[in-house]
Amino acid sequence: MERIFFYIFALIIIVFATASVMSHKILRAVVYLLFSLLGVAALYFMMEYNFLGAVQMAVYAGGIIILFIFSVLLVHHIEGELEEPTLTRKVLMGLASLIGFGAVMSVILTHSFITVDVPRASTEVSEIGKGLLSYGEGGFILPFEVISILLLAAMIGAIIISKGKKNV
Amino acid sequence: MMLPTEWIHNFLYALMPEGIAHAVELVLIALGFLAFFAVAGLYLVLLERWIAAWVQLRRGPNRVGPWGIFQTIADALKLVTKELTGTTKADMFLYNLAPYFPIVAALITISVFAYSQSLHAFDINIGIFFITAVSSIGVIGILLAGWSSNNKYALIGAMRSGVMVVSYELSVGLSLLTMVLMTGSLQLSEIIEVQRTGGWLIVQGHIPAVIAFMIYMIAGTAETNRTPFDLVEAESELGAGYHTEYSGMKFAYFFLAEFINMFIVASIAVTVFFGGWLSPFGITDEIFWLQPVWFLAKVFVIIVLMMLFRWTFPRLRIDQILTLEWKYLLPLNLMNLVLMAIIVWLGWTINF
Numbered sequence: 165m166e167r168i169f170f171y172i173f174a175l176i177i178i179v180f181a182t183a184s185v186m187s188h189k190i191l192r193a194v195v196y197l198l199f200s201l202l203g204v205a206a207l208y209f210m211m212e213y214n215f216l217g218a219v220q221m222a223v224y225a226g227g228i229i230i231l232f233i234f235s236v237l238l239v240h241h242i243e244g245e246l247e248e249p250t251l252t253r254k255v256l257m258g259l260a261s262l263i264g265f266g267a268v269m270s271v272i273l274t275h276s277f278i279t280v281d282v283p284r285a286s287t288e289v290s291e292i293g294k295g296l297l298s299y300g301e302g303g304f305i306l307p308f309e310v311i312s313i314l315l316l317a318a319m320i321g322a323i324i325i326s327k328g329k330k331n332v
Numbered sequence: 333m334m335l336p337t338e339w340i341h342n343f344l345y346a347l348m349p350e351g352i353a354h355a356v357e358l359v360l361i362a363l364g365f366l367a368f369f370a371v372a373g374l375y376l377v378l379l380e381r382w383i384a385a386w387v388q389l390r391r392g393p394n395r396v397g398p399w400g401i402f403q404t405i406a407d408a409l410k411l412v413t414k415e416l417t418g419t420t421k422a423d424m425f426l427y428n429l430a431p432y433f434p435i436v437a438a439l440i441t442i443s444v445f446a447y448s449q450s451l452h453a454f455d456i457n458i459g460i461f462f463i464t465a466v467s468s469i470g471v472i473g474i475l476l477a478g479w480s481s482n483n484k485y486a487l488i489g490a491m492r493s494g495v496m497v498v499s500y501e502l503s504v505g506l507s508l509l510t511m512v513l514m515t516g517s518l519q520l521s522e523i524i525e526v527q528r529t530g531g532w533l534i535v536q537g538h539i540p541a542v543i544a545f546m547i548y549m550i551a552g553t554a555e556t557n558r559t560p561f562d563l564v565e566a567e568s569e570l571g572a573g574y575h576t577e578y579s580g581m582k583f584a585y586f587f588l589a590e591f592i593n594m595f596i597v598a599s600i601a602v603t604v605f606f607g608g609w610l611s612p613f614g615i616t617d618e619i620f621w622l623q624p625v626w627f628l629a630k631v632f633v634i635i636v637l638m639m640l641f642r643w644t645f646p647r648l649r650i651d652q653i654l655t656l657e658w659k660y661l662l663p664l665n666l667m668n669l670v671l672m673a674i675i676v677w678l679g680w681t682i683n684f
Contacts, residue, residue, distance in 0.1 A: 165351065191426060191479060198472065214458045218465040226468025230498060233475045237491060242423055242482045289458060289518055 169210060177203035188245045194232045201225055215289055337450075361453055362443075369442055369592055374404040376591040380639050387643040414580035419482060422577065426480035431582045433473025434589035438596060440466050445599050446520050448609045448623030459520040460508050463600060464501070467555075470589065471497040474564065474574050477586070481577035489573030492650055493564035496554055499657045500561075503551035506665040507544040510672045511537065511604045514681060524608040528617070530683045532607040538682055540672040545605050547665055549634075552597035553641055554653070556590060560645040561653060598634035599627075606630050 177200050184196035201224040208217035249257075299305045340360070344353040378393065378401070385392025393400030418427060441463050446452040456462050471494055478490020512518060514537055515526045527533055534541045554561040564573045575586045602608060607630075609623035616622045648656070675681060 189423065191423070191476070195426065195429070195476065214456055214462070218458050218461050222461075222465035222468055225472075226465065226501075230468075230472060230475070230494065233472065233479075234491075234494060237475065237479050237487065237494075242421070242479065289461070290516070 166210065170207070173203050173206045173210070176200070177207075188248075190240055190244075190246060191233065191236050194229060194236060197232075198225055198229045201229070213287065215287060215292060365443060365453065366439065369439065369595070370588070372595065373588045373591045374408055376594065376635065377407075377587075378404045379635070380591075380642075383636065383639045384643050387640070408584065411580055411584045416582060417577075417579045419577055421482045423480040423482070426476050427577075428582070430473045430477035430480060431578065431585035433476065434470040434593075435473075435585045437466050437470035437473075438589045438592040441596050442592065442599075444520065445603060446524055446608055447627050448620060450620065451624055452521060455519065455521050458518045459523070460512065460518045460600070460604070463596070464505050464508070467593070467596065468501060470593070473586075473589075477578070478574040481574070483571075483577055485571040486574050486576045489564050489570045489576075493557060493574060495650070496561060496563065496653055497557070499654060500551040500554040503547055503657060503661045503665055504555060506662075506669060507548040507551065508600070508604060510540060510544040510665070510669050513669070513672050513676050514541075520603055520608070523603060524610065527607040528610055528614070530681075532605065532610070534605040536681045536683065537672060537675070540668050540675060541605065543664070543668045544672070545601070547661055547668070548601060548605075549637070550661065551657075552601065553638055554657075556593045556597055556638075558590075558594070558638065559642040560648050562642075562647060563650055563653065594635060594638060595631065598631045598638065601634050602627060602630040 180196045180200040180203065184193045184200060187193040187196060201220065205217045205220040205225070208214075208220055295302070296304050296308045341357065344356055347353070348356070381403075382392045384390075393403040396402040396406050418424065443453045444456060444459055444463055446455070474493045474497075475490050478486045478488075478493075481487075511533055512523075514533055515523045517523060517526075523533075527536075530536055534545055537544070557564045570576075575583055578586065609627040611617055611622065611626050616626070
């Protein structure tokens with residue numbers, strides 16, 4: 165049962181990711197990307213990583229995709245289509261993605277994965293919070309703080325850009 | 333005493349193999365929810381019209397059935413039989429897809445609530461976060477509908493809605509987070525368990541809880557795109573806003589989703605602030621069939637409050653709405669969060 169659902173979700177992710185790249189209408193590409201991201205969220209929910217699945221939905225589907233849609237809505241007219249790339253570009257892109265695919269597959273197939281029997285209990289949010297703030301063994305306080313500084317810098321940058329130059 | 337659900341459960345498992353019975357059970361529960369909320373949505377529309385009539389000193393719907401109780405069912409039947417029109421220059425794929433986003437997001441969300449101790453379809457451990465994550469999908473439908481209709485008014489309505497909903501999601505999330513500080517859990521059943529022993533959270537958390545509730549009601553009204561935040565479909569300015577080009581059932585999906593969303597906002601408020609299915613002072617907590625009645629009664633009160641907002645306040649301008657959120661509600665909310673943290677830390681909550 166679980167295996168069937170895994171293959172269904174995997175198929176959804178792959179089909180919509182491909183459709184997103186192939187589409188000539190930009191907003192349709194964004195919607196295909198949304199379905200692909202929701203498929204990943206479904207995989208997380210299937211593995212009982214509820215928190216990660218909900219983050220995937222809130223951040224990617226609810227945040228980033230809405231930003232994409234906004235920028236398309238602001239700059240793109242409904243009748244506009246993306247131009248067809250030239251043949252050499254298509255061939256080069258195809259080669260590049262084949263090489264990438266080959267590299268990933270060769271690593272996956274040759275690497276010997278260690279299987280661990282983890283009890284299928286979903287992680288508590290409080291554990292995630294403690295993990296993020298602990299500075300002991302396996303704590304994530306440093307990356308957490310570095311990312312918050314990065315986000316703060318991005319916010320200040322956005323404010324300065326949107327304010328523009330003052331002509332006083 | 334045997335519940336009817338238990339009887340169905342035993343019957344299904346006796347009839348077929350375990351895997352199939354489980355799947356059939358899931359489908360039956362989903363269908364039950366779907367049927368209940370389709371009808372509940374229709375009656376919310378009717379309630380809205382009654383309250384509008386009451387506020388405006390009119391009679392309201394009173395022709396179809398006694399007191400007009402079949403009015404919205406007749407409307408729904410009419411919508412089902414209507415022709416689905418579309419414009420030739422619309423992006424038909426997205427145009428047809430858009431109505432499903434709000435309705436699917438709304439229907440996923442209603443499965444998470446605890447209507448009573450046992451009537452709880454999906455008790456996920458991240459309850460409240462799951463609700464906010466799923467309901468953030470709904471606005472995509474509005475944006476897509478506005479753009480793919482190829483209509484300037486629809487596009488402007490969709491843009492306004494997108495900006496407003498994305499902004500007010502912050503306030504909803506933060507005000508709920510303020511309350512989660514007291515419960516220490518996001519799971520809805522545990523949030524109610526905390527209130528069973530210690531009193532409703534709005535009493536437990538006194539001042540910051542009341543502030544959080546007010547902010548939540550303002551932001552929740554904005555999330556459902558209702559007056560005074562109904563810029564999306566400001567009829568006098570924009571035609572009908574993002575659903576100008578929609579007809580028949582496709583329009584009905586948007587409309588129904590809006591009313592189910594109102595139910596969702598009220599349900600979250602009831603669960604987080606007013607003790608969910610618990611009765612006041614625990615007088616009838618043990619009687620299991622009264623629990624959903626209490627839940628629905630509280631939801632009803634909050635919905636009536638939101639409907640009174642709609643027929644009382646005039647519409648705000650988009651810049652006023654964004655100023656309210658970013659310059660007043662958000663800083664207030666952050667301060668309130670810190671205040672609540674201090675109160676919980678010092679143990680100044682009221683516990684019975």
